[in-house]
Each structure stands twice: as C-alpha cells, then as structure tokens.
Amino acid sequence: MRTLVNGGQRSGQLSYRLVAVGPVFVEPPPPPPAAPAAAPPLPTTSRKRRPDGQPASQPYIRKPRNAFMLFLKEQRHKVSAEKGIRNSAAVNAAVGQKWNALSKEEQARYYEEAEAERRFHAQLYPGWSTADNYGQKRKRVRRRAAAASRG
DNA sequence: CTTCCTTTGAAGCCT
DNA sequence: AGGCTTCAAAGGAAG
Numbered sequence: 001m002r003t004l005v006n007g008g009q010r011s012g013q014l015s016y017r018l019v020a021v022g023p024v025f026v027e028p029p030p031p032p033p034a035a036p037a038a039a040p041p042l043p044t045t046s047r048k049r050r051p052d053g054q055p056a057s058q059p060y061i062r063k064p065r066n067a068f069m070l071f072l073k074e075q076r077h078k079v080s081a082e083k084g085i086r087n088s089a090a091v092n093a094a095v096g097q098k099w100n101a102l103s104k105e106e107q108a109r110y111y112e113e114a115e116a117e118r119r120f121h122a123q124l125y126p127g128w129s130t131a132d133n134y135g136q137k138r139k140r141v142r143r144r145a146a147a148a149s150r151g
Numbered sequence: 152c153t154t155c156c157t158t159t160g161a162a163g164c165c166t
Numbered sequence: 167a168g169g170c171t172t173c174a175a176a177g178g179a180a181g
Contacts, residue, residue, distance in 0.1 A: 063174045068159035072175060088176040089156040096158040114160080130162050133173060138154065
C-alpha cells in the first residue's frame with residue numbers, strides 16, 4: 001500500500017483524492033509475485049489534447065503503461081543520443097528492436113513493473129476502464145493497415 | 152494548433 | 167471466440 005501524493009503532477013492539475021468515501025481500499029490488493037522495487041509512477045499529464053467536451057474539472061485518466069512503454073521511456077534518451085536521432089518515431093522503432101533483442105529474463109522486469117502499475121492504477125481508479133479513453137485522441141483514424149501488417 | 156508517425160502490449164469493440 | 171482498433175510515450179514532421 002502506498003500513500004497517495006500529488007507526485008509528478010504539474011500545477012496541481014490532477015489531484016488524487018483518496019478520501020474515505022467508501023470501502024474502496026478495504027481489501028488489500030493481491031500480493032504481487034515479486035514485490036515491485038519502486039513505486040509505479042503516477043500517470044502523468046499529457047501534452048496531447050484533452051478530451052473534447054469534457055469538463056476540465058474531471059482529470060484525464062491515462063492508460064497504465066505496458067512493459068514496452070516502460071522500456072521505451074527508459075531507453076529513449078539513451079538510444080536517441082547514441083544514434084543521434086531526435087525523431088520519436090525513429091527512436092521508438094530503434095527501441096523496439098532493442099526490446100525484441102532482450103532475453104525473456106531481461107524483459108521480465110518490465111512486465112512485472114507494468115503489472116504493478118496496472119494494479120496501482122486500478123486502486124487509484126477502481127471504476128476506470130480503457131474504454132473511457134476511446135475516442136479521446138486523434139480523429140478516430142482507421143489504421144487497419146497497421147493491425148494487418150503486424151499480424 | 153492538431154494529428155501523424157512508430158514501436159509493443161493491454162484491453163475493449165465488433166462481428 | 168477471435169480479429170480489429172485505440173491508447174499508452176513522445177517530439178519532430180506534416181497538415
């Protein structure tokens with residue numbers, strides 16, 4: 001269990017109020033197989049656009065990051081400096097290759113951290129689901145080609 | 152100013 | 167049940 005602080009938030013835009021409004025934290029979370037060393041970071045604010053038509057009083061709750069996203073965030077600066085590339089799309093692709101080159105043991109650390117972040121996120125926002133963010137970004141572009149080419 | 156690009160993974164949507 | 171789509175990060179590029 002972790003104390004909720006207004007950790008990495010800017011300008012106090014997001015506030016995590018964990019007042020005792022209900023029996024939300026009565027049950028302890030399932031014990032993780034391997035206790036995460038560091039506290040999963042709180043969801044950060046996004047520079048991308050806010051949901052349309054939603055009141056600003058309601059903070060935008062972001063999806064928890066998956067294992068690769070954690071790896072990406074950790075390696076982005078290094079790879080960018082090493083390869084001398086600043087374009088994120090190119091950097092991400094390079095990090096993707098590094099990710100695929102990792103052993104399962106090396107990847108395991110990120111999967112565990114991502115799992116811990118998901119649990120923490122679920123505690124922060126018990127009723128939240130990924131569907132809440134559907135249609136909140138982009139213009140609902142059809143990207144069938146991307147899904148098809150990955151198969 | 153807003154969306155795209157680009158990656159993998161999670162998860163909801165839709166058939 | 168399984169394929170498809172969106173969104174997580176992120177910053178230059180494109181519109």
